[in-house]
Amino acid sequence: MAIVGYEFxxxxxxxxxxxxxxxxxxxxxxxxxxxxxxxxxxxxxVACELGINLDNEFNxxxxxxxxxxxxVQLRLDTTHVENVFQGYTTGYIAEIYIRDLSLSxxxxxxxxxxxxxxxxxxxxxxxxxxxNTLYFAGATHTMHSYLFGNIMGxxxxxxxILASLIMLLSLCHENVVKTEMVxxxxxxxxxVNIAKPVASLVSGIIAYMILAGFTLAVFFYNNPFIxxxxxxxxxxxxxxxxGLAGIRPFVTWHGFSVASYLLAYIFVSLGLVLCxxxxxxxxxxxxxxxxxxxxxxxLVNAALYDLPWRIFGFTVPYFASNFLPGNLVFRMVMWNxxxxxxxxxxxxxxxxxxxxxxxxxxxxxxxxIAWKRFTKLAI
Amino acid sequence: MLSxxxxxxxxxxxxxxxxxxxxxxNGLYGLLSPNGAGKTTLIKLLVxxxxxxxxxxxxxxxxxxxxxxxxRNLLGYLPQDFGFYPNYTPVQFLAYVSALKGMGKKEAxxxxxxxxxxxxxxxxxNKKLRKFSGGMIQRLGIAQAMLNDPKILILDEPTAGLDPxxxxxxxxxxxxxxxxxxxxxxxxxxxxxxxxxxxxIMFKDHKLLYRDTSANLTTTLNGKIFETFNEAEANDHICLxxxxxxxxxxxxxxxxxxxxxxxxxxxxxLEDLFLFTYHDKVEM
Numbered sequence: 001m002a003i004v005g006y007e008f009x010x011x012x013x014x015x016x017x018x019x020x021x022x023x024x025x026x027x028x029x030x031x032x033x034x035x036x037x038x039x040x041x042x043x044x045x046v047a048c049e050l051g052i053n054l055d056n057e058f059n060x061x062x063x064x065x066x067x068x069x070x071x072v073q074l075r076l077d078t079t080h081v082e083n084v085f086q087g088y089t090t091g092y093i094a095e096i097y098i099r100d101l102s103l104s105x106x107x108x109x110x111x112x113x114x115x116x117x118x119x120x121x122x123x124x125x126x127x128x129x130x131x132n133t134l135y136f137a138g139a140t141h142t143m144h145s146y147l148f149g150n151i152m153g154x155x156x157x158x159x160x161i162l163a164s165l166i167m168l169l170s171l172c173h174e175n176v177v178k179t180e181m182v183x184x185x186x187x188x189x190x191x192v193n194i195a196k197p198v199a200s201l202v203s204g205i206i207a208y209m210i211l212a213g214f215t216l217a218v219f220f221y222n223n224p225f226i227x228x229x230x231x232x233x234x235x236x237x238x239x240x241x242x243g244l245a246g247i248r249p250f251v252t253w254h255g256f257s258v259a260s261y262l263l264a265y266i267f268v269s270l271g272l273v274l275c276x277x278x279x280x281x282x283x284x285x286x287x288x289x290x291x292x293x294x295x296x297x298x299l300v301n302a303a304l305y306d307l308p309w310r311i312f313g314f315t316v317p318y319f320a321s322n323f324l325p326g327n328l329v330f331r332m333v334m335w336n337x338x339x340x341x342x343x344x345x346x347x348x349x350x351x352x353x354x355x356x357x358x359x360x361x362x363x364x365x366x367x368x369i370a371w372k373r374f375t376k377l378a379i
Numbered sequence: 380m381l382s383x384x385x386x387x388x389x390x391x392x393x394x395x396x397x398x399x400x401x402x403x404x405n406g407l408y409g410l411l412s413p414n415g416a417g418k419t420t421l422i423k424l425l426v427x428x429x430x431x432x433x434x435x436x437x438x439x440x441x442x443x444x445x446x447x448x449x450x451r452n453l454l455g456y457l458p459q460d461f462g463f464y465p466n467y468t469p470v471q472f473l474a475y476v477s478a479l480k481g482m483g484k485k486e487a488x489x490x491x492x493x494x495x496x497x498x499x500x501x502x503x504x505n506k507k508l509r510k511f512s513g514g515m516i517q518r519l520g521i522a523q524a525m526l527n528d529p530k531i532l533i534l535d536e537p538t539a540g541l542d543p544x545x546x547x548x549x550x551x552x553x554x555x556x557x558x559x560x561x562x563x564x565x566x567x568x569x570x571x572x573x574x575x576x577x578x579x580i581m582f583k584d585h586k587l588l589y590r591d592t593s594a595n596l597t598t599t600l601n602g603k604i605f606e607t608f609n610e611a612e613a614n615d616h617i618c619l620x621x622x623x624x625x626x627x628x629x630x631x632x633x634x635x636x637x638x639x640x641x642x643x644x645x646x647x648x649l650e651d652l653f654l655f656t657y658h659d660k661v662e663m
Binding site: 182192 | 426428429447451452456457459465476478480484513520580
């Protein structure tokens with residue numbers, strides 16, 4: 001445990017890490033100050049008085065808001081809103097994907113099955129009245145994409161890069177400063193590379209939390225979410241822009257409020273931060289050079305993003321490759337589909353959670369194998 | 380007892396050490412050979428940084444690889460190229476190494492301060508290592524090797540960077556330490572070990588060449604070492620050294636046949652043996 005503490009102290013003394021965190025914070029500061037939506041802020045500010053459920057009481061209160069651009073806009077947005085999930089069926093999405101991607105066999109069966117299951121989620125959302133919650137009314141999609149697409153997406157990328165960097169710097173530091181021989185000849189010896197990943201994963205999580213904490217604090221200062229935090233992310237105002245199936249309701253497998261969706265997002269992001277840390281650990285133990293290790297990590301993830309499709313086409317192995325941590329990050333940044341059906345990129349429900357869990361287990365196994373190999377390596 | 384039994388180590392197709400067998404009991408052993416002869420490979424095998432391609436190394440009858448941390452707990456090791464953390468102070472560095480050696484915090488602090496005093500670094504114990512000279516770093520390296528009061532102390536080129544006064548202090552210290560432990564000191568500087576080593580071990584062409592006391596080894600050159608002011612005379616034989624004596628060059632050479640010349644016979648030294656043994660490898 002003492003060694004973990006020492007390794008943690010080493011990690012937080014790497015100037016490169018603080019420099020990168022500083023750059024990220026500066027970028028995030030610009031990002032969160034670039035998208036202030038005045039109408040959304042107005043909705044958020046009056047939501048405390050109006051409530052978030054679009055019922056008769058809500059309509060009555062909205063009518064009393066008075067005149068002005070934003071009150072009028074809010075009345076227009078919220079009057080005569082119907083539950084978007086009433087009568088909504090999901091089977092057509094599967095049919096479009098199967099047709100447009102030319103899916104067949106097991107891939108087609110699994111795609112059908114996924115949307116059959118999604119129908120159950122839709123029915124639950126209908127019964128819960130999730131569709132009739134306020135969120136940010138007409139500004140919902142913009143604000144949802146801004147927070148969960150841009151900001152959380154960049155935080156995820158920064159977190160995974162930081163976790164990889166910390167792990168590689170930690171592992172390869174002894175090689176750079178030539179302390180390897182002294183360290184590996186001590187009682188703890190090569191087992192220091194059991195303490196290092198523990199310290200580095202903790203450091204990676206803390207680095208992500210610092211970035212997320214600062215960024216979200218500034219974001220929520222600019223965009224008060226406090227009164228709409230219990231709105232459902234599947235509000236009728238939210239939607240998915242699907243290149244194949246068109247614009248469709250934002251359906252999640254479980255009913256998420258904005259707050260719980262954010263928390264779930266952070267948990268899965270932390271899972272991916274751990275995944276990238278473990279990937280860096282495996283590569284770092286194999287190559288023992290931080291710079292080369294980072295290049296390999298980037299190349300491996302880039303290759304795994306594109307190669308499966310080129311090799312397998314739209315078959316089950318390609319869809320399985322989207323469980324890979326790198327692909328979960330790329331899909332997240334590009335499509336913002338987490339906790340939803342995952343669109344045409346997956347055949348299975350809960351792809352992000354299952355992907356992270358499978359990846360963590362596999363990476364843990366590979367980490368043990370890499371460490372075992374390292375114990376027999378000539379230094 | 381530490382035993383090396385028929386150990387061979389290969390890097391790919393290159394044989395760095397071939398069929399070496401040695402035994403070490405308490406005492407000081409000097410590994411003496413030019414660079415590239417296999418000293419560092421042997422030392423790395425002894426500290427488990429490398430593993431034998433063939434053969435085994437036993438400590439009290441058990442393979443050191445199987446003993447793992449139990450064996451390394453007995454080790455103190457100063458590598459040839461001793462690395463350090465520039466932003467650490469000596470106290471911080473020794474605290475970290477102590478933790479790696481499984482020492483408790485209190486024990487480690489006490490021991491670190493004693494050792495820093497021993498290697499004359501106590502005054503600078505809180506100074507960043509990046510401000511240290513090469514000699515100071517080397518002394519810190521010696522201190523870290525002795526932190527756990529090792530039963531086996533392995534030092535690879537320990538006097539590199541030390542000034543003459545420090546070298547003498549170091550030799551005295553090592554001679555004292557060798558009374559109740561195995562000390563293996565690798566060097567290509569014969570003065571490091573000539574007077575203090577119980578046994579000298581020499582390698583040539585990656586094989587064990589000699590293993591004996593300094594006195595016994597030098598007797599092999601008795602009657603064969605000569606000194607002359609005549610350069611031509613020296614060059615007719617294997618010339619070892621040139622030094623100035625009374626403002627003239629005095630040449631020292633080896634003559635392996637019955638010599639009848641005018642050069643004066645002298646008592647051979649370990650340096651003579653070293654230079655003669657490796658005369659095809661050492662630049663004069």
